[in-house]
Every structure is written in structure tokens, then in C-alpha cells.
Amino acid sequence: xxxxxxxxxxxxxxxxxxxxxxxxxxxxxxxxxxxxxxxxxxxxxxxxxxxxxxxxxxxxxxxxxxxxxxxxxxxxxxxxxxxxxxxxxxxxxxxxxxxxxxxxxxxxxxxxxxxxxxxxxxxxxxxxxxxxxxxxxxxxxxxxxxxxxxxxxxxxxxxxxxxxxxxxxxxxxxxxxxxxxxxxxxxxxxxxxxxxxxxxxxxxxxxxxxxxxxxxxxxxxxxxxxxxxxxxxxxxxxxxxxxxxxxxxxxxxxxxxxxxxxxxxxxxxxxxxxxxxxxxxxxxxxxxxxxxxxxxxxxxxxxxxxxxxxxxxxxxxxxxxxxxxxxxxxxxxxxxxxxxxxxxxxxxxxxxxxxxxxxxxxxxxxxxxxxxxxxxxxxxxxxxxxxxxxxxxxxxxxxxxxxxxxxxxxxxxxxxxxxxxxxxxxxxxxxxxxxxxxxxxxxxxxxxxxxxxxxxxxxxxxxxxxxxxxxxxxxxxxxxxxxxxxxxxxxxxxxxxxxxxxxxxxx
Amino acid sequence: xxxxxxxxxxxxxxxxxxxxxxxxxxxxxxxxxxxxxxxxxxxxxxxxxxxxxxxxxxxxxxxxxxxxxxxxxxxxxxxxxxxxxxxxxxxxxxxxxxxxxxxxxxxxxxxxxxxxxxxxxxxxxxxxxxxxxxxxxxxxxxxxxxxxxxxxxxxxxxxxxxxxxxxxxxxxxxxxxxxxxxxxxxxxxxxxxxxxxxxxxxxxxxxxxxxxxxxxxxxxxxxxxxxxxxxxxxxxxxxxxxxxxxxxxxxxxxxxxxxxxxxxxxxxxxxxxxxxxxxxxxxxxxxxxxxxxxxxxxxxxxxxxxxxxxxxxxxxxxxxxxxxxxxxxxxxxxxxxxxxxxxxxxxxxxxxxxxxxxxxxxxxxxxxxxxxxxxxxxxxxxxxxxxxxxxxxxxxxxxxxxxxxxxxxxxxxxxxxxxxxxxxxxxxxxxxx
Numbered sequence: 058x059x060x061x062x063x064x065x066x067x068x069x070x071x072x073x074x075x076x077x078x079x080x081x082x083x084x085x086x087x088x089x090x091x092x093x094x095x096x097x098x099x100x101x102x103x104x105x106x107x108x109x110x111x112x113x114x115x116x117x118x119x120x121x122x123x124x125x126x127x128x129x130x131x132x133x134x135x136x137x138x139x140x141x142x143x144x145x146x147x148x149x150x151x152x153x154x155x156x157x158x159x160x161x162x163x164x165x166x167x168x169x170x171x172x173x174x175x176x177x178x179x180x181x182x183x184x185x186x187x188x189x190x191x192x193x194x195x196x197x198x199x200x201x202x203x204x205x206x207x208x209x210x211x212x213x214x215x216x217x218x219x220x221x222x223x224x225x226x227x228x229x230x231x232x233x234x235x236x237x238x239x240x241x242x243x244x245x246x247x248x249x250x251x252x253x254x255x256x257x258x259x260x261x262x263x264x265x266x267x268x269x270x271x272x273x274x275x276x277x278x279x280x281x282x283x284x285x286x287x288x289x290x291x292x293x294x295x296x297x298x299x300x301x302x303x304x305x306x307x308x309x310x311x312x313x314x315x316x317x318x319x320x321x322x323x324x325x326x327x328x329x330x331x332x333x334x335x336x337x338x339x340x341x342x343x344x345x346x347x348x349x350x351x352x353x354x355x356x357x358x359x360x361x362x363x364x365x366x367x368x369x370x371x372x373x374x375x376x377x378x379x380x381x382x383x384x385x386x387x388x389x390x391x392x393x394x395x396x397x398x399x400x401x402x403x404x405x406x407x408x409x410x411x412x413x414x415x416x417x418x419x420x421x422x423x424x425x426x427x428x429x430x431x432x433x434x435x436x437x438x439x440x441x442x443x444x445x446x447x448x449x450x451x452x453x454x455x456x457x458x459x460x461x462x463x464x465x466x467x468x469x470x471x472x473x474x475x476x477x478x479x480x481x482x483x484x485x486x487x488x489x490x491x492x493x494x495x496x497x498x499x500x501x502x503x504x505x506x507x508x509x510x511x512x513x514x515x516x517x518x519x520x521x522x523x524x525x526x527x528x529x530x531x532x533x534x535x536x537x538x539x540x541x542x543x544x545x546x547x548x549x550x551x552x553x554x555x556x557x558x559x560x561x562x563x564x
Numbered sequence: 565x566x567x568x569x570x571x572x573x574x575x576x577x578x579x580x581x582x583x584x585x586x587x588x589x590x591x592x593x594x595x596x597x598x599x600x601x602x603x604x605x606x607x608x609x610x611x612x613x614x615x616x617x618x619x620x621x622x623x624x625x626x627x628x629x630x631x632x633x634x635x636x637x638x639x640x641x642x643x644x645x646x647x648x649x650x651x652x653x654x655x656x657x658x659x660x661x662x663x664x665x666x667x668x669x670x671x672x673x674x675x676x677x678x679x680x681x682x683x684x685x686x687x688x689x690x691x692x693x694x695x696x697x698x699x700x701x702x703x704x705x706x707x708x709x710x711x712x713x714x715x716x717x718x719x720x721x722x723x724x725x726x727x728x729x730x731x732x733x734x735x736x737x738x739x740x741x742x743x744x745x746x747x748x749x750x751x752x753x754x755x756x757x758x759x760x761x762x763x764x765x766x767x768x769x770x771x772x773x774x775x776x777x778x779x780x781x782x783x784x785x786x787x788x789x790x791x792x793x794x795x796x797x798x799x800x801x802x803x804x805x806x807x808x809x810x811x812x813x814x815x816x817x818x819x820x821x822x823x824x825x826x827x828x829x830x831x832x833x834x835x836x837x838x839x840x841x842x843x844x845x846x847x848x849x850x851x852x853x854x855x856x857x858x859x860x861x862x863x864x865x866x867x868x869x870x871x872x873x874x875x876x877x878x879x880x881x882x883x884x885x886x887x888x889x890x891x892x893x894x895x896x897x898x899x900x901x902x903x904x905x906x907x908x909x910x911x912x913x914x915x916x917x918x919x920x921x922x923x924x925x926x927x928x929x930x931x932x933x934x935x936x937x938x939x940x941x942x943x944x945x946x947x948x949x950x951x952x953x954x955x956x957x958x959x960x961x962x963x964x965x966x967x968x969x970x971x972x973x974x975x976x977x978x979x980x981x982x983x984x985x986x987x988x989x990x991x992x993x994x995x996x997x
Contacts, residue, residue: 064832065863066823069980075972486829 063487076102076501078111080173080182084160084200085191086116086127090221092134094252095191098493100135103149104142107498111181117158117169127155152180160196166203173209184212187501189219197224198237205241219248219500222313223304224509227525228518235511248500249514253314253421254321254507255492255499257481258455262321262423263335265449265457272447273326275427277402282444283559285409285424286318288451289416293363293374293542294390298381306360306392307521307528310412316343316517317509318451319408322423323398332506336513342398343516349395349407354523355534359550361391363415366542373415373542389537390414393550396520409554411561415542421451424562438465438473448562455489456480574678574708574730579741582709583748586727589711602726603970604691604756605684606746606774609676610735610766613639613654615699616663618672625672628679629696629761631961636904643902650898651847653906655763655787664699674698677708677730683967685712690754692728695742695774697735697767705733705741739770746774755975757782759966764788764796771796775805780975782966784810785851786905793851794992797985806976810965811852811905812984814957818856818909821930821955831951834926835864836884840915841892844936846899849907850878851988853894856909858987859980866890868987871994880991908957911936913945922947932957 081099083091102108116127128150132139139146156172158165177184186209190200197220201210210216220238225231238247253259266272275281288310294301301309320339323346327334349357367373377384391413398408427445435442446460457479462472481489499507509517518525527535538547545561554560577585609629617623622638631654639654648658677694692712713725729749731742750756758774759782766788775781781800785793800807826832841860843853857880861868866882869889878894897910910932917925927948931937937952977985 064823064826065835066819066826066860068863069978070819070823483828483830485827486832487827 067487073105073107074498074502074504076107076109076112076498077185078109078181078183079185079187079501080113080115080177080180081187081189081497081501082115082117082169082173083189083191084117084158084196085189085193086155087118087120087122087130088191090191091116092131094491094493095189095497096131097135097138098491098497100138100142100146100149101490101494102498103152104145108152111183112152113154113176113180113182114152115154115156115169115173115176117156117160119157119159121157122155124153124155128153160192160200160203163203163206166207166209170207170209184215185501186210186216187219188217189221189500191221194221194223194225198234201238201241210242210246213243213246216242217246217248217500217503218242219250221250223308224249224313224514225518226308228515228522231514231518235515239511244511245503245505247511248505248508249510250496250500251313251317251509252492252496253317253451254509255490255494255496256421256451257489257495258421258449258451259318259321260507261457262318262449267326276425278404278406280427281406282426282428283407283409283557284322284426285562286315286322286411286422287424287562287564288315288318288412288421289418289545290414291416291419291543293415294376294379294382296380298379301390302382302386302388305388306390306412306414307524311392311394311410312517312521313509315410315412316346316520318421318423319343319346319396319410320513320517322425322449323403323408325402332504335506336510340510340512340516342400343513343520345400345403346396346398346408346516346520348520348523349397351523354527357395357553358524358535359391359393359547359553360389360528360535360537361393361413361540361547361550362386362388362537363390363413363542364539366415366544375539375542376414387532387537391416391540391546391550393546393553394521394524395553407557407559409559409561411546411550413540413546416545417543418564419453420564422562422564423449423451425449426559435462435464435470435472437462438471442472443474446562454480454482456482456484574710574728576706576708579705579707579731579745582707582729582745585709586729586749589727601754602688602690603754604693604749604751605689605759605970606693606695606756606779607677607759607761608695608697608767608770608774610697610762611676612660612699612762612766613663616660616667619670619699620663620666620668621670622663626675627672629676629694630679631904640902648902650900650902651849651906652902653763653787653849654902654904655766657765674732676732677728678710681961681963681967683964684970687967687970688726689970690726690751691749692726693746693749694728694730695738695770696730696732697738697770698732700734705731705737707731707745735767735770739767739773742770743773755780757970760784761962762787764792768792775800778805780806780808782808782810782969784905784962786811786814786849786907790849790851790992791996794989798989801977801982801985807981808969808977809981810962812855812981813965813969814905814959815852815855815859815909817955817957818912818930819859821953822860822912822914822928825928825951825953834916834928837916837918838864838884838890838914839888839917840913841890842895842911842913842940843892843909844895844897844911844940845907846897846910847903847906848896850894852907852909854988854991855984856912857892857894858984858991861890861892862983862987868990868994871991873995878995880994905959908932910957911940913940915945915948923949925949926951929953930955 154176156169158169190197204210225234320343324338324342327338348354362376364375376382376390377386393411396408425447429444433442442462448458450456459477460474463475465471465473538549540547611629614627614635617638618625618627623634643652646662652658676696708730711725711727731738756779758779826835843856845853861882865885869881869883871880880892882890912930914928925948927945928951929937929940930953934954
């Protein structure tokens with residue numbers, strides 16, 4: 058008999074929270090994120106029977122499409138996903154509506170309001186609305202104002218706004234944007250999304266730390282020598298040059314995804330599992346974080362830009378040769394930074410964060426390296442005994458590995474490193490949901506736990522302010538070093554750690 | 565004791581004036597506060613045991629409807645002292661009859677309907693209606709009404725308020741006049757739950773009267789004659805009503821623990837070779853054991869072929885898709901301690917046989933405590949590859965289980981439970997024909 062594909066005893070057992078009747082309005086519905094992430098995530102929720110029958114998705118963009126055109130566009134782009142679930146898609150597509158809206162045009166937003174009340178009646182969504190701003194960040198402030206002026210977010214219990222990253226370009230713009238958004242809606246209505254927090258493995262850091270007794274007592278400066286947080290991509294800028302040229306790796310990845318991983322790794326235990334308790338602790342740890350050298354930030358940060366690479370049969374363009382990129386661009390596609398956290402738990406422990414495009418592997422991981430033993434009693438089979446390491450793999454092969462020393466077999470007493478491994482695949486055998494599935498459901502449920510609060514966003518920008526100012530005022534002090542495509546960044550990034558007698562983990 | 569929900573004593577009003585009074589109350593309260601937009605909860609709250617213990621001066625009043633540790637201890641002592649069967653439930657008729665026989669007729673204040681666990685009140689039920697039948701000699705039906713505003717630790721907004729109504733009197737009177745009073749108090753558009761917080765043997769006519777409408781039912785099949793329990797479930801499912809059973813909910817940790825064993829893909833093949841299943845239960849009430857077996861057989865596509873009751877166990881035979889037999893047994897284990905929830909599962913053993921060589925076979929044991937695991941290991945099981953886990957039977961209060969249900973239920977019967985009820989009924993019929 059063939060082994061079952063999924064665990065039959067697991068079917069129907071998971072008690073997911075019930076999403077109340079809801080109308081989800083996506084601004085930027087003609088964009089990439091909508092068909093690549095949002096609609097597939099919503100369809101997944103539908104397939105998991107987690108959407109209520111009283112539901113509607115209203116796509117909004119400037120294009121003058123009809124409901125049917127919108128449905129056709131979406132289904133043509135999701136061909137592969139739909140082909141296995143044609144019947145389900147047919148039913149799901151009844152939830153799809155479209156309304157042409159220019160968020161800068163108040164009249165059109167008001168027209169949207171009357172269309173929404175018709176849809177609300179038709180779909181019995183009880184007036185519950187979630188507005189998803191999947192538009193250029195330039196429209197966040199104006200969009201929120203238009204929603205307020207048209208009365209669409211009047212009821213704080215029935216309406217929410219989900220805002221994509223990047224939230225601001227620096228500390229002052231993030232503060233300004235927060236003020237505007239908060240003048241339009243209550244903070245409890247605002248859901249700033251960071252899809253890394255939707256990843257099962259990032260949430261698992263909280264469980265690993267706070268549901269076990271063995272980790273928390275050693276999760277501090279007494280036992281940990283350094284922490285490395287890496288998020289690497291193999292792809293280049295692809296067709297996002299327009300956005301990426303003005304953002305770079307710092308704004309695209311470091312300030313949000315990596316800093317959120319830092320917060321979850323370093324935060325204090327919350328008093329209870331409650332959205333505000335968790336977000337308080339994250340905000341506190343971010344407020345205590347600072348660059349290792351704020352006076353000379355160039356000494357604790359390295360920027361890089363990928364150059365050519367590959368081989369004769371499949372050459373790879375350098376960043377400056379990519380379509381839409383300024384041939385003299387100094388935008389960083391790689392950044393590494395050293396950060397300290399000024400609190401009792403982490404005083405003196407360096408956190409090394411790095412992210413880049415066109416690196417050899419697609420990878421997300423957090424590596425906690427423990428301090429060396431005080432005395433080496435045993436000779437090692439390699440040069441020195443390796444320090445213990447706990448590696449939390451965010452992607453791919455999600456899981457955790459613990460490295461420790463054991464006696465090497467034989468008559469001598471020599472030690473060698475081995476590893477204990479936990480893999481999501483081997484333990485659970487089922488793929489975890491995309492981050493957007495979890496976060497879309499949470500936003501419609503009104504659960505802000507995995508969304509960043511205004512003070513967290515501001516603290517994250519403040520942390521990198523010395524770098525941003527340096528890049529804007531004296532960019533020559535923080536040059537973008539070239540690195541060959543498909544290598545682990547510029548050699549200067551290795552130097553950043555070598556100064557502390559540490560090396561990046563080569564995954 | 566559960567926290568008191570209302571700060572003021574509920575006002576006694578004639579039944580016909582309640583509806584009007586509540587409308588007036590909400591209008592005068594605050595023009596923007598229309599009360600919680602949530603659900604109504606009707607609770608059948610007889611607390612027969614508490615009433616009888618108070619009347620016999622075995623515990624002090626007031627009567628609150630809470631199954632307190634004091635009530636549990638006193639009742640258990642009575643069962644042991646009066647040599648009632650050890651498997652007697654705290655809701656058993658024998659126990660209540662015994663108490664009523666020596667009724668001292670002591671009076672105590674009746675505060676039923678005013679005490680709810682905060683886990684329920686913080687869900688902001690819009691209307692809480694307590695049906696409080698009494699064994700007093702007085703025959704008049706009394707109705708009380710009050711508003712309440714539970715304060716949340718987090719809410720920055722003004723509290724969301726609801727109201728509560730208590731209908732107190734003889735069961736017959738409640739059965740006769742209650743439905744009309746409740747009908748007048750129903751709030752359109754809001755779901756209404758009926759929680760039968762008593763044995764299913766209690767007042768069947770009242771149960772039928774109140775469950776007739778399209779309300780979502782919460783029952784507990786651990787208490788009540790097994791046939792009555794199965795028939796109630798069957799009837800509810802046939803009439804397409806939503807039902808939630810606390811006896812099924814208490815089985816959750818067993819379902820989860822068993823499923824967890826087969827999460828790693830390399831363990832799943834074991835499921836294709838299961839040949840024997842043993843379920844040990846506390847006492848003789850078999851409903852929860854039937855649920856567990858029905859759930860497993862449903863998920864693994866086993867078809868029932870035969871079932872019989874033997875002297876000290878029940879045997880049920882299934883056939884797998886490939887025609888191979890699976891023998892399951894329900895074993896009653898006397899524990900010498902009266903139970904609040906009779907028939908709770910305390911042990912589960914699955915044997916997966918691929919060879920005559922025991923070392924290649926697998927035995928999975930789940931036990932409520934390690935002693936139970938050791939008991940199930942006997943008879944050569946330890947020669948097989950053993951997978952063992954302890955699933956402690958830590959029960960939450962019924963109020964706590966009900967609050968979880970109210971917070972998460974979609975308002976229909978879970979498909980998992982619906983299938984389980986159908987298969988359990990089939991097995992029950994096969995056993996008792």
C-alpha cells in the first residue's frame with residue numbers, strides 16, 4: 058500500500074480561527090503583489106475553508122476594468138494554481154469584484170464607498186472592511202486621507218487598513234507618515250505588514266524561546282558570543298529596478314525583515330501572549346538597539362553591489378547592466394551591519410546582519426554562537442573545538458540545528474562537532490503556509506500580533522539613521538564594494554567580522 | 565467561585581414586562597450603546613446536586629450553579645459512604661434521589677444566573693438567559709432581569725454591555741411558560757446558543773421544548789443514559805441543527821496526541837497495518853470511547869462489520885479498504901473513584917502488524933498516566949517497536965470549554981464530529997441491536 062500523502066488523522070483537526078464576514082478591498086489590484094501573493098493567499102484560505110461564505114474581494118486600480126475582466130486577468134495569471142482546483146476557483150471567483158479607483162481622486166473614492174455598500178448588501182459582509190494598500194508608498198498618506206474623508210474607515214471596529222512596506226524612507230518620513238495615518242485611523246485599525254513575520258519559522262522563534270525551559274536561561278550575554286542574521290537571495294533585481302534604485306538593500310530588507318528577526322530573537326519574554334505585550338517587548342528591544350559605532354558608522358557597515366558573474370554558457374549581468382538601472386548607480390544590493398543592544402541581556406553581544414542579492418544560496422537564518430568553554434580539556438579532531446551553535450533556519454529547509462561537541466570514536470579522548478537537527482518537513486511533512494496567508498487572515502481577524510506598531514517602525518528607522526545620513530551626505534565614506542555574482546558578498550564584509558575574530562557562517 | 569457578573573441584585577419583574585423593560589433600559593442608557601452585537605446564550609442550569617446538598621445542610625448556600633470543589637468532594641464522599649456504585653456520576657439520579665429522600669428543606673439564597681466565568685462574560689454575550697429550575701415547594705414562576713458590563717483589561721473604549729434574565733421556578737412551569745418568554749426575548753440577527761448544563765436524562769420534555777427552535781446546542785454526553793445520549797445526537801444531526809458536545813471536546817488532546825505521532829511522513833505507513841485497537845475507559849459509560857473509535861475508523865476508512873458486548877468488554881470489528889480485519893475493544897477500568905465525567909478515555913493502544921516477527925511490528929500506547937501506559941505494555945507489547953505518550957486528563961471547567969466553543973464555533977456541527985456521530989450511532993446499534 059502506498060504511504061499516505063498527508064496524515065489522515067490530521068485532517069479536520071486543526072482548529073483555525075474563524076474569519077468574520079468580510080469585504081477585502083485591494084488597492085493596487087492590477088499590480089504584481091496582488092496576483093503573485095495576495096489572491097493566491099486568499100485562494101489558499103478558501104481551499105482551507107477558512108473564508109466565511111459572506112465574503113468579497115474588491116480589486117481597485119486605475120485601469121477601467123469590469124468585474125469580469127478583473128476575474129479573467131487574475132485567472133490567467135494564476136493558471137497553474139487554478140488548474141488543479143478548477144471547481145473551487147469557479148466558486149471562489151464569485152467573491153471577486155472590481156472598481157476603477159484613483160486613490161488621489163476623492164470623488165472616485167466616494168464612488169467606491171457606494172459600490173462597497175452595494176457589495177456589502179449583496180455579500181452580507183456586515184459592514185466589515187479591510188483595505189489593503191498594495192500601492193506605491195507615495196500614496197499611503199493620501200490614500201488614508203481619502204479613505205477617511207469618504208467615511209470608509211469611520212468605524213474602528215469594522216474597518217482596518219493594511220499597509221505594505223516600506224513604511225517611510227527614513228526616521229523622519231516614517232514619523233510624518235505615522236502622524237498622518239494615525240490622524241485618519243486609530244492605531245488599532247492600522248496593520249503594517251512585514252511578510253517575514255508571517256513565516257512559520259519566525260513565529261517559531263517565539264515558541265522555541267518561550268515554550269521551553271532550556272533556551273531562555275542561556276539566551277543572553279553570559280552564554281552567547283554573537284548572533285548572525287542572514288537573508289540572502291540568488292536572484293538579481295529582476296524587473297524591480299525602478300523601485301530598487303531608490304531603495305537598496307538597506308530599505309528593502311535590512312530595516313524591516315532583518316530588523317524584525319532581530320527583534321523577535323532579542324526581545325524579552327512578554328508577560329502574556331497578547332498583541333500589545335509582544336509588540337511592547339519588540340519595540341523596547343529595537344529602541345535599545347544601536348549601530349556598533351554611531352560616530353563612525355562606516356566602521357560597522359559594509360555595502361556591496363553585485364557585479365558580473367556566472368560562466369561562459371550562462372553569464373550573469375552586473376547590477377549596473379540590469380534593465381532600468383543607472384549605469385553609474387551606487388545603490389547597494391548587499392549590506393552587512395554590526396549592531397549592539399544596550400540592555401542587561403545583550404550588553405556587548407554583537408549582532409551581525411547581512412542581506413544581499415545574487416548570493417550563492419537563497420537563505421534565511423539566525424545563528425546563535427555560544428561562548429567557548431573556559432578550558433579546553435580535550436584535543437579536537439579539527440584545529441579547535443567548535444563553539445556550540447544554534448541555527449534557526451527560516452528558509453529553505455525550515456527548522457533548527459544545534460551543533461555541539463562529542464567524543465570522537467576511538468581510543469583517544471578527542472572531541473568533534475556533531476549536529477542535532479529538527480526539520481519541519483521531517484516532523485510535520487506538510488508545507489507551511491505562505492506568510493501572506495497567515496497575515497491576511499490575521500488582519501481580517503483584527504489580530505495585530507504579527508504586524509509592526511508605529512513605535513517599532515520608527516525605532517527600526519532610527520537604528521539606521523546614522524547610516525542613511527552617511528549614505529546621503531558623505532556616500533564616499535560608505536562605498537558600494539563590487540562583488541562577483543553568486544559569491545557571498547564583498548570581501549570587506551568578511552573583514553567586518555574578522556576584526557572581532559569571527560567569521561560569517563558559510564551555510 | 566466564578567465571578568459575579570452583576571453588581572446590582574437583578575430586579576424581579578413579571579415575565580410579560582421583561583421585554584419592555586429591557587428595551588427601555590437600552591434606550592435610556594446611552595443613545596450610542598445598543599449593547600453587544602454578539603450572541604445570546606440560554607443556559608439550562610438546574611444545579612440539582614447543589615440544591616439538594618444545600619437543602620440537606622451538607623454545604624452552605626448561596627446556590628450559584630457552580631460545580632465547586634466543595635460540592636464535588638461532598639458528593640464523592642456521599643457516594644462512597646452510601647455504597648452507591650463507584651462508577652456513579654455526580655449527576656446520577658441515584659445520588660439525587662438519596663439526597664431528596666432525607667431532604668431537610670433548608671433554605672438558601674438562589675443566585676443562579678449571576679455567576680459566570682469571566683472567559684464567558686468577556687465574550688460579551690448580548691443576552692444571558694438562565695433557566696433555573698428549583699425543587700422548592702413554591703410553584704410560582706419568577707423572572708429577574710439585570711444589565712451587566714464586563715470590564716476588559718485591554719479595551720480602551722467604553723465597556724460593551726449585555727443583559728441577563730433569570731427564569732426560576734418548577735421545571736414543569738419553565739417548560740410550559742419558558743419558551744414563550746424566551747421567544748419574546750429573542751434578538752433577531754444574533755445567534756442563540758442553548759447550553760444544557762445538566763445530564764441529558766434530566767427533564768427530556770424541557771430539553772425537547774427548548775431545543776426545538778434553530779438554536780445551537782451545547783450538551784455533554786458524558787452524563788446521561790448512553791442510549792439517550794446517542795438518540796439525542798442522532799436526532800439533532802438528522803434535524804440539521806448545530807450541536808457541540810463537551811464530551812467530544814474533552815477528547816481533543818487524545819485526537820491531537822494520536823495525530824501528532826503520525827505527522828512525520830515516515831511514520832504514516834504504520835496506519836496502513838493497524839490490526840488491533842484497545843480503548844480503556846474510566847467506568848462503564850462508553851460514549852467517549854465510541855467517539856474515539858468512530859473518529860479513527862472514519863479517518864482511516866474502516867467499515868464496521870460486527871460488534872458485540874462481552875462480559876467485561878465490548879468488541880467491534882472493522883474491515884480496512886483491503887479487506888483486512890481490525891479488532892477494537894472498549895475496556896471498562898474500575899478506578900474506585902466517582903467521576904464528574906463518566907467514561908473518559910484513559911488509555912489507547914494501537915497495534916500495527918506487518919510481520920509475525922514482533923520486532924517489526926509497532927505498538928502505539930497513549931495513557932492518561934504512566935501507570936496506564938505500563939498496563940497497556942503488558943502481554944508482549946514491549947517486544948514491538950513502542951511509541952508511547954502520556955495524555956493527561958486535565959479537565960477544564962465546563963464554563964471554560966463552553967467559552968472556547970462560543971469564541972470559535974462557526975455555528976454548525978463540525979464535519980469531523982458529524983461523521984463521528986454517524987459512525988458512533990452505527991456502532992452503538994451494532995452492539996445493542
